[in-house]
Amino acid sequence: MATAKPYRAVSLSDLPNNFQLGYLNCEISLKCKQTGFKYFSEGYLHNVKMLKHVAEQTVNISTKCHRSQRKNEIPHSVEIDINGGQIDLSNCSCTAGLSGCCSHIVGLIQGLVQWQMMGLSEPPAELCCTSLPQQWGKPRGKKIKAVPAPSMIIVKPKMDRKRKPLKKSLIDNRKIQVKESDISYLNSLKGYPISYLAHNTAGSQDTSYGPFPLGSALSTQVS
Secondary structure, eight states: OOOOOSEEEOOGGGSOTTOOGGGSOSOOOHHHHHHHHHHHHTTOEEEEEEEEETTTOOEEEEEEEOOSSOTTSOOEEEEEEEETTEEEEEEESSSGGGGTOOHHHHHHHHHHHHHHHTTOSSOOOOOOGGGSSOOTTSOOGGGOOOOOGGGOOBOOSOTTOOSOOBOOOOOOOOSSOOOHHHHHHHHTOTTSHHHHHTOOOSOEEEEBTEEEETTSHHHHHOO
């Protein structure tokens, strides 16, 4: 015998008719409201999911919100639980969201209120670029990827360019290779500043130019 699923999909009509920011049990500043509205209106929110707990009759709404500063990191995870005339649970993966009240949560609630006022049955899918405000200030999520400096090519966007593109020209000019015995000798010079330069507890990382201390700029750029 198949067991009933604890959650089922719901629509915006399952939310209370007077759903508003007042359901959130916290003091919301004007700046928080403005920032939250920016996240909603400029398309930071995406992948909105709505589920209802069959037994407890609690509506669970979760979404992802692009970061406004660290664009190449994963989006924040936002979640709220609506039970009757209040929000029982609200959390976000950002630092401020640990208290249950942040601009990302406020943006989600403002979006739900707006979609409900528009008479929509479910949160809209991603709109085309002509239906949204300017997007050059919006984080682009996974489209930005970090690459090593040697793989970069600098060139002007011209078809009839005369100069060759700038490519990596980094070569290893170290004529003398540092040996383990040299590191041991430097470490033995206790009390001298040069001994700290040889102290390495973080390990090393193999790159195309040999091992470099883990966390150094060279280990990041030439790997």
